[in-house]
Amino acid sequence: MSDLATALVFWPAAVLMLLTGVYVFRTSSMARAGLLLLASLGIEGLIFLALASEFLGVLQVLMMSGEMVIMVFFMVMFMADPGGLMGMDMTHDKRRSAGVAVLIAVLLAAVAVLTDWPAAMVEGDGRSIEQIGFEVMGRSMFSFLFAGVTILFAMVGGIMLAQQGGRLGLPAPAGEPRDETERER
Amino acid sequence: MSNWTPLAVLAVALAGALAVALLEQLVGGLRPAPIAILRRAAALLDEPLSAPHRPDAWLYHLAPPLLLAAAMLALATVPWAPGFRGIDLSTGAILFSAALAYVSPAVFMAGWGSGAPLAVLGGFRFLALMLAYAMPLAMVVTAVAAPAASLRPTAIVEAQDSVPMLVSQPLAFVLFVPAAMAVALLPPFDLAHASAELGGGALGHYSGVHAALVGLAQRVLVVAVAGMTVTLFLAGWHGPLLPPAVWMVGKTVAVATLLLWGARRVPRPPLDWLVAWTWKLAIPAALGVIVWGGLVTLLFYR
Numbered sequence: 001m002s003d004l005a006t007a008l009v010f011w012p013a014a015v016l017m018l019l020t021g022v023y024v025f026r027t028s029s030m031a032r033a034g035l036l037l038l039a040s041l042g043i044e045g046l047i048f049l050a051l052a053s054e055f056l057g058v059l060q061v062l063m064m065s066g067e068m069v070i071m072v073f074f075m076v077m078f079m080a081d082p083g084g085l086m087g088m089d090m091t092h093d094k095r096r097s098a099g100v101a102v103l104i105a106v107l108l109a110a111v112a113v114l115t116d117w118p119a120a121m122v123e124g125d126g127r128s129i130e131q132i133g134f135e136v137m138g139r140s141m142f143s144f145l146f147a148g149v150t151i152l153f154a155m156v157g158g159i160m161l162a163q164q165g166g167r168l169g170l171p172a173p174a175g176e177p178r179d180e181t182e183r184e185r
Numbered sequence: 186m187s188n189w190t191p192l193a194v195l196a197v198a199l200a201g202a203l204a205v206a207l208l209e210q211l212v213g214g215l216r217p218a219p220i221a222i223l224r225r226a227a228a229l230l231d232e233p234l235s236a237p238h239r240p241d242a243w244l245y246h247l248a249p250p251l252l253l254a255a256a257m258l259a260l261a262t263v264p265w266a267p268g269f270r271g272i273d274l275s276t277g278a279i280l281f282s283a284a285l286a287y288v289s290p291a292v293f294m295a296g297w298g299s300g301a302p303l304a305v306l307g308g309f310r311f312l313a314l315m316l317a318y319a320m321p322l323a324m325v326v327t328a329v330a331a332p333a334a335s336l337r338p339t340a341i342v343e344a345q346d347s348v349p350m351l352v353s354q355p356l357a358f359v360l361f362v363p364a365a366m367a368v369a370l371l372p373p374f375d376l377a378h379a380s381a382e383l384g385g386g387a388l389g390h391y392s393g394v395h396a397a398l399v400g401l402a403q404r405v406l407v408v409a410v411a412g413m414t415v416t417l418f419l420a421g422w423h424g425p426l427l428p429p430a431v432w433m434v435g436k437t438v439a440v441a442t443l444l445l446w447g448a449r450r451v452p453r454p455p456l457d458w459l460v461a462w463t464w465k466l467a468i469p470a471a472l473g474v475i476v477w478g479g480l481v482t483l484l485f486y487r
Binding site for chain 2 (some may be wrong): 001012029032035038042057059061062065067068069070072073076129167
């Protein structure tokens with residue numbers, strides 16, 4: 001793509017991405033928040049594509065759909081008020097979380113600006129995919145496996161916590177069967 | 186890619202959708218009536234839109250275009266003949282999965298936005314099913330891409346000039362076809378909008394242009410998954426004597442007929458049974474398919 005075409009995609013997409021990102025926290029419904037986050041991250045995939053990072057862009061577009069769908073699904077399983085009918089607030093512990101968010105944003109921006117990025121162009125036609133493959137299965141294998149197993153533990157733990165009675169296995173409120181096996185009995 | 190490419194993809198989509206509608210009639214034992222189909226589609230465009238008065242109605246209005254966009258993008262990755270394809274990326278096969286990944290949010294948005302209990306239920310049923318099916322679909326594509334050493338659909342077709350992937354990776358095909366039927370919203374996987382159970386479900390409230398878009402998107406999805414099945418497993422445009430495009434179209438029509446025939450003949454299983462067996466059987470089998478694909482690649486394709 002020419003520089004002009006890249007700029008024409010990049011800037012509007014970046015603005016739209018940030019706007020939808022902000023609205024994730026302005027809405028009162030988890031369904032809306034999940035879909036807005038999907039929009040934001042999907043548009044980020046488009047930005048990757050506009051910057052000629054084909055593999056990352058396509059992967060981002062693919063994975064974000066899957067992940068946000070999982071999020072929408074989990075929040076309906078876990079939340080008492082997924083539709084936001086009772087005016088839920090997306091932000092908690094406002095002052096401290098805002099402080100942490102600003103700090104991280106400044107740090108990331110500093111990293112982005114201060115790093116001496118290589119200016120070389122990536123050669124096209126699948127070479128970069130091959131290189132990413134060797135990176136993931138080689139030098140970076142440990143970090144990827146660590147992240148994967150951590151996420152798996154988090155998911156299993158989340159489901160355990162969400163069970164009726166929680167991780168302590170508290171009895172269900174009177175009159176309600178605790179789980180499937182008890183219902184059958 | 187020329188300036189005409191988007192128009193060509195649109196033409197393939199419209200012609201393909203009409204062909205799928207005709208096939209639906211044929212498979213259903215009706216006399217194919219193209220004029221009646223077009224007349225019904227034209228009548229839909231005249232209908233007024235139904236609009237739910239709910240806070241999330243914008244999702245309801247956004248879902249049909251998103252569904253159609255996902256279907257068109259998936260269709261654009263299918264190569265129809267050497268040099269005739271919509272999008273030719275070195276990651277085309279992933280782009281196909283990525284496009285199809287937006288079918289489930291679109292169906293969910295349709296159900297959630299309309300705000301009716303059965304529609305919301307239909308949306309969630311489809312999410313549950315597609316969460317289970319997304320993994321086999323993506324893993325199978327990876328396994329089939331391994332012998333070609335490329336994720337470019339044209340390269341995958343060229344890797345099959347002697348042996349189709351159906352022969353070298355039969356289990357991948359067995360996993361891919363139901364997943365493709367599910368993502369194309371075909372019965373017996375039409376849990377989102379099963380008319381007998383949910384009265385139209387997530388997609389049941391649409392009328393007018395919305396309904397036309399949804400109907401078009403559903404048929405384009407069938408064309409896209411049938412075309413990609415041929416590309417990945419049935420050697421694409423390869424074949425003796427006849428020109429490549431004729432082979433490709435013929436095989437696609439055959440696969441689409443098979444899908445639609447199966448859709449009419451196979452009973453719809455309950456959701457929990459289907460999801461349980463997908464998680465317990467299809468996903469481990471898909472991992473096995475990746476191992477098999479790697480072995481086949483190392484032994485025969487290097």
